[in-house]
Amino acid sequence: xxxxxxxxxxxxxxxxxxxxxxxxxxxxxxxxxxxxxxxxxxxxxxxxxxxxxxxxxxxxxxxxxxxxxxxxxxxxxxxxxxxxxxxxxxxxxxxxxxxxxxxxxxxxxxx
Amino acid sequence: xxxxxxxxxxxxxxxxxxxxxxxxxxxxxxxxxxxxxxxxxxxxxxxxxxxxxxxxxxxxxxxxxxxxxxxxxxxxxxxxxxxxxxxxxxxxxxxxxxxxxxxxxxxxxxxxx
Numbered sequence: 370x371x372x373x374x375x376x377x378x379x380x381x382x383x384x385x386x387x388x389x390x391x392x393x394x395x396x397x398x399x400x401x402x403x404x405x406x407x408x409x410x411x412x413x414x415x416x417x418x419x420x421x422x423x424x425x426x427x428x429x430x431x432x433x434x435x436x437x438x439x440x441x442x443x444x445x446x447x448x449x450x451x452x453x454x455x456x457x458x459x460x461x462x463x464x465x466x467x468x469x470x471x472x473x474x475x476x477x478x479x480x
Numbered sequence: 481x482x483x484x485x486x487x488x489x490x491x492x493x494x495x496x497x498x499x500x501x502x503x504x505x506x507x508x509x510x511x512x513x514x515x516x517x518x519x520x521x522x523x524x525x526x527x528x529x530x531x532x533x534x535x536x537x538x539x540x541x542x543x544x545x546x547x548x549x550x551x552x553x554x555x556x557x558x559x560x561x562x563x564x565x566x567x568x569x570x571x572x573x574x575x576x577x578x579x580x581x582x583x584x585x586x587x588x589x590x591x592x593x
Contacts, residue, residue, distance in 0.1 A: 403581055412484075412571050412584030413523075458523070462579045467513065467536075470523050 377456065379475045388446040390474045392459035397440055399461040403468065404433060404444045408455045416444070416457075446476075454478045482506070484585035486572050492591045498560040501588045504553055505574030513582060514547055514557050515571040523571075529555065530578050562592045 405413035460468040573582040
C-alpha cells in the first residue's frame with residue numbers, strides 16, 4: 370500500500386535572508402524550551418534554549434522569542450546560509466519531566 | 481569532550497534476528513534516553529533512565545524491546561526478535577538531569593529485511 374510519511378511544514382528561504390521558524394507548544398505550564406537542529410543523517414543538535422521567565426534570548430545568528438500568552442515559540446536565524454538547511458525541532462519541559470518534542474519544520478535554503 | 485557514542489552506526493539484519501544497540505552517554509550525565517525516529521511517526525521517546533534506573537518505559541512498543549543500563553557509562557537497547565517494521569534510526573541521548581537539555585548521539589540506522 371501507499372506509505373504516508375509524517376508531513377513536515379517546510380520553509381524555503383533565499384540565502385542571506387532571515388528565517389523565522391515557528392512552534393506552538395502544548396502546555397501553558399512548561400517552563401523551559403529548547404530548539405534543536407537536525408541535519409540529514411545526524412542526530413538532533415542543541416541550538417539555543419530559553420526559560421519561561423524570559424521572552425527573548427540571543428545567540429550567534431539565532432534569536433528565540435517566547436510568547437507565553439499564546440504559547441508560541443519562534444526561532445529567528447539571521448543571514449541564512451546553506452548550512453542552515455535542516456529540520457528544526459522545538460521542545461518543551463514541564464517540571465521534572467523529559468523534553469516533549471514538536472513535529473519539526475524543514476528549512477530549505479536556496480542558494 | 482566526547483559526545484554521546486552509539487554503535488553500530490548501521491545495522492542490517494534479517495527478520496527474526498536479535499539486534500543490540502549500544503550507547504555510551506556523556507560522562508557525568510545522570511539521565512539517558514532512547515528514541516526511535518521514522519518518517520511515519522517522527523521522533524518517539526522509547527524509555528529513559530535516571531541514575532541507571534529505568535523511569536518510564538511506556539514508549540517501548542512491544543515486549544520484543546528491552547533496555548538496560550548496567551552502569552553509568554553504558555546502555556543497551558535490544559530487539560528480539562526483530563521485524564521489518566522496526567526499521568528506523570535509533571538515537572540515544574543523555575542529559576545532566578531528566579528535565580535538562582539532552583545531547584544526542586549520531587544514531588544507529590537499523591534495517592530489518
